[in-house]
Amino acid sequence: MRRETLHNESVAEAIDLIQQAKAAQSQLKTFSQEKIDAIVLSMVEAAQRESARLAKMAVFETGFGNIEDKITKNDFATNDLYRYIKDQKTVGILRKDTETRTLDIAVPMGVLGALIPSTNPTSTTIYKTLIAVKSGNGIVISPHPSAKNCILETARIVLEAAVAAGAPQGIIGCMTQLSLEGTQALMHNPDTALILATGGEAMVRAAYSSGNPAIGVGPGNCPAFIEKTANVKEAVKKVVLSKTFDNGVICASEQSLVVERTIEAQVKKEIAQQGGYILSAEESEQLSKVILRENGTMNPKIVGKPASYVADMAGLSVPDDVKVLVSQQYSVSKTNPYSREKLTPILALYVEKDSKAAIDRCVELLENEGSGHTASIHSDDDQVIQDFSLRVPVSRCLVNTPSALGAIGATTELIPSLTLGCGAIGGSSVSDNVGPEHLINIKKVVYDFDCCVSKAA
Template sequence: MNHLDKDLQSIQETRELLQQARKAQGILACMSQGQLDKITAAISETAAEHAKRLADMAVEETGFGRKADKELKNRFAALTLYDAIKDEKTHGILAENPEKRVIDIGVPVGIVAGLVPSTNPTSTVIYKSMICMKAGNPIIFSPHPSAVNCILETVNVVRRAAESAGAPAGSISCITTPTLEATNTLMRHDFTRLILATGGGAMVKAAYSSGTPAIGVGAGNGPAYIHRTADVRQAVRRILESKTFDNGTICASEQSIVVERAMEAAVTAELRAQGAYVLDDGEHRQLSRFILRPNGTMNPAIVGKSVETVARLAGLTRVPPTARVLVARETGVGKGYPYSSEKLGLILAYYVEDDEEAVLRRCVEILEWEGAGHTFAIHTEDQETAKRFAAAVPASRVLVNTPASLGGIGATTCLFPALTLGCGAVGGSSSSNNIGPLDLINIKRVAWGVRELEELRGGGRAGAVAPHSAGAGASHVVDERLLDELVSQIARRLSV
């Protein structure tokens, strides 16, 4: 098969998947909340059963991360997420306000295009499938080419579970021949209603420029500030645990440590005591050549790899086999300072600043260079300092005294458990949320008239409910059968 044949085949496959998803959409839209909940529960249970096998497949295929940590991420997506969404109302009547005579009705957005990264391939499929089914939306996955086999297997696992619980065929599917042309066809097709894009900046930008509504998350580049009030041992432990989790492949993981000069000695000593290897000037220069590619993007050779592998790649001969993370002193941010960019591997930049104001400026500078709107971590016992930094930094998640990789996704914090983390407008994203089912529905609002034009002309107070509507009695009681029919009509209209 030549390249042109492969492109054409992938485009045709994508069109066929869209046709199947279109049929499934009409059925899902007319299901009850209970039916959707049953499907979501089935995915949760089955994905948890296969968590280890799928994690092993992901590491073996991509070479990224650690099997045990990928299994934990799969279980997080299957079980922790399920506990958070199982009782959510997403479909049909969400809320009623008898006093203002308004009803909110949740309706699915329609077919979702799910773009899957190679760093978190199996957990992302589990997560996106569950939030889409909970919201009543079919999803078509576009897999990263370097993780296509583990992604396809995960899609098959969740698809079979969903269909066994009543989901129509075509509810969950995946492009089997991933090409750029297929992904563009999926994103730009009239049937596609929303894009869930998780991955590199170029891919996310393509999603937003497709003409289809999108929720996208690009690079994270979160700094971690160790404040003078912090328990330094605890702070370093949390940072290293976070950075080494799945070999640094979670985008919320710390990318740099920032301290005041008065804290430098204590933090450096603790880093070394807990297994970090602090590079000297020569080693700093050697490794810096391998962090980014000539076009300025992250070198995939360092992504999710062990310290031993990265050291061998860079020719670092003095790194001990016990080293957990490579730490490089840095003094600048931006072009020409590769350590200041996102590094989805076991490499941390280390900034030492004169005072707290300089620390704050540096943290803002790092985020504005790359990762604006994503994540910032601070370790402090002073609540006012945490609040001050939270107000100043351009980050959607400010994490206090917790490992950033796990805190950002909601594993060690009470944030919503998610593997797509919105960066807000400052980060070029349409949402700053940890994305869940409520981000994948539209809300239809039904409103009864409560005042007449004559009342408005007569000086009636705008926004007040007219006196005649108060205590309306039986004539204003909502007929549930009429509402059910209204919901069904809306669903049928949306699926046309």
């Protein structure tokens, strides 16, 4: 009976929040660019003030990651994103071409349904609400159950700030009664204009099968190719930094190191000197048993945990200060956990005879899992970088940068984003980092061609 009651309450809440957001959005879409921008700035300032508290809430509630890096992600979702969107035109006439007499007019989509993951709960909530309001849309959030409280609190903070700056009440909604049926009601509702789905593969598939437009993000499985011309010390430093950032929960973080045989010894030496622990064959076998569950999916108990914690789970004795567990591997398959996505500080290491074989291995890893997402290369050889970029089936090809940070736009010129499109090959509707520009439709105003020609004559 309790299950049925929760089901009914959750569905009813989803419907009510959508209707509130729809009514609010009908007002918001009439606002000027200046008024929208003032609301967004108020939300940013409120999120900045609460960044540390929200980070602590996220870590204590989910057990994923660490407070310092959660603060950095919250700040990224406010400061970095705001710098990108603050002068962006998203309201009214976007472009005017007097020569061809064409106009591009922004049309907001309506009400967005936003699914928020437990790995990056507060930062993703900040990010999605900001890009929704900036583009003139309402938004209703479905939190991951294991991060419900920190997501609710984040949504409350940005909503109150938005309303204080003149936004209509209800423009941001967040479900409190959580159930699969409630989330399905949010995704299937005809008044949901678009679903922003960030989370597991099954959830993303459900979003795309809802009957409503969706932008979903598939799994990552980023291979990092350290090519023989690279500065090996710097490359390993960046990989370790990236893989340990928030204990590896960003889906664009490196999952495998692929190196050429000529620099194998040098890479292994740097791994050991920079906090990595290279496992023996026996230790690798022991650790492999805790990476995947019996159904072949990633074990949630290792997600976002420090390397020493994961080693203890597997019954391994490693130094207390170890940062990353590294296992040398020779095969790629769905049943080899090291060749798949591992949202924790575990790396596979593949050693190949030359750059061609290394690129082949990177392609094999991505085709096994993570097609469309991200790959990285560390190299000073432009030809090899080009060869790598042409071959790997990804939407983001990163060069000489920490993958987790480069992919989201923290160390690159990509759109600052916590929703990374994977393109058609990855089952996504977009291949970009998602920003406000993906949440508006463009109305084209065009004049008869002959009219344009006669005017020009």
